[in-house]
Amino acid sequence: MIGLFLLLTAYATVAMAQTSTVVINASVVNVRTGPGLSYDVMSQVVEDEKVQVITEQNEWYKVRISNDQVGWIASWLVDNIEISAATNLVGTITHPEVNVRAESNTDSDILGTVTEGTQLTVLFQQEGWTQVQYYNQVAWISSSLIDVKVTPKQEATSTVATENDAAAPIQQVTVRTDGTNIRSGPSIEDSVVETAFKGDSFAFVEAVDDWYLIELADGTQGYVANWVVDLSANNEAAPTANITNISEATIVIDAGHGGHDSGALAQNFYEKKVTLKTAKLLAARLRSAGANVIMTRDSDEFIELQDRAYISNNNHADAFISLHYDSTETRNEISGTTTYYYHEEEKALADLINQNLSQYGPLPNNGVRYGNYFVLRENYQPAVLLELGYLNNDTDQQVVNTDNYRSQIVEGIYQALNQYFTP
Structure with a gap:
């Protein structure tokens, strides 16, 4: 009897040891019904609370919380204690x-x-x-x-096919943006066979690298980039992201220029230098709030424009912020900050950032303008481009390359994004 009891106790201990434990490191973290921001919030956990991880999927943890519910939390909002010990x-x-x-x-x-x-x-x-x-x-x-x-x-x-198996065969892809191209092959070099609009859904056939092969209404097939559509495991259109605070957002910070592309020139520094300093400070500010921040560059390197847009699209960014400092043909012709957007649906984000730049920034504010820039035009995610001062203006160039100015600008952008992601 004693031997049997010890055997059962040891077995139970082994079984319990298979679960991983993580600690919440944001003030409040939503527990969702599935592995993504498009799923409903079912509960919340608070800072320093420990939860058990069942499995991982696409940077999300399936967890068991204290009220015996199973849900999903974003992996970037927790600290791993036993990162690879999820149950098997x-x-x-x-x-x-x-x-x-x-x-x-x-x-x-x-x-x-x-x-x-x-x-x-x-x-x-x-x-x-x-x-x-x-x-x-x-x-x-x-x-x-x-x-x-x-x-x-x-x-x-x-x-393993569980009763809660949410990994049903994908049946639908749903287009997020008007004017989405469906191509003859899995590349932007292939010809466009049809143009789709926001909300259009198509039958999923298979995944090919970063593209989905889909079936069109007439029975023919085409390819659509995976970063411009949402997936659905049933016949209903895939839901859009439902972010309730900045800690759930994926934000791409784009430091303009870099490497052999030095950008505008002030008297003793290049644009590429101050964009990178500003980007690093903004990234740190956003990460301190729990946001998932991706930088297109974090050193003095050259990044192609198409690669910058691709980083945003491929990571399904909730916001893309491109940082620049301007220059004109005539010295001291203009001063201050300007906010640019391309797609009309991004004007609300541009307006919000511009309002906060006007409030927090010490330089004149030149308002919001339409800008036909590659990183905005080819970006299917909410994107803005900021010109944060003129390097051939005597006043601006003395101000912009200072810690005080960068702190003010960064706080303005942060406050705008915090408001943008708060319902």
Whole structure:
């Protein structure tokens, strides 16, 4: 009896040890019903709270929270304690029909039934009961009715069919922006076969690198870039992102110029130098608020314009901010900051940033203007380009390359983005 008790205790300890633990490092983190910002918020966890990770997908963690619910949190908002210890325990039902219960006793409510051969992800075992993942919650099955085995983590992730399996075959892709090109091949060099509009949905066929092969209304096929569409696992159009605070946003910061492209010239410094300093300070400010920040460059290197737009598109940026300092043919002709946008739907973001630059910045404000710039025109994400002063203006060039000026500008941009991502 003692030996059996020790054996069961040791087994339970091994099972419980398979779960990973992470600590929340943002003040409040939303727990969502799926691995993305398009999914509804089901609960919240707060700073320093510990949660258990079940699995990982696309920079999101599936977690079990304190009220026995299963949901998803953004990986960039947590600190890993045991980064690679997510559960790899799989249980197979061994009886014809087994009750799945809300708690670990036979008097508990029955949540549903599973049949012999069904495989479920096992969270842990205790006192004759096995806790499993079942729909959007955890549930319990008598340990005598399920065979639990350790399987390779990758195999479990890809082959185990749980009752809460959200990885149904993708059926639809939905276009995010008017004028989206559908091409004859998986490249921007291939010819355009059709132009789609925001909300148009097509049947998904397969993924080819960064492109999706889709079926058009007439039965022919074409390719669309994966960074301009959303995926849906059912026949309904994929939802758009539902960001409720800046900590959930992916923001691309683009430091203009770099490398052999020095940009405008002041008396003793180049534009590429001050754009990078401003970009680094802005990135640090946004990261301190929990935002997922991606920089197109973080050193003095040359980046092609198409690569800058691609970084934004490929990462599904919630905002793209391109930083520049201007110059004119005539010295001292103009002074101050200007905010540019290309797509009409981005004017609201441009207006908000411009208002805050006017409030926080010490230089004159020249307002919001339409700008036919490559990084805006070829960017399918919300994008603005900021000219933060004129390097051939005597007043501006004395101001812009100072820590005080950069701090003021950065705070203005941060406040604007914080307002933009707050409903």
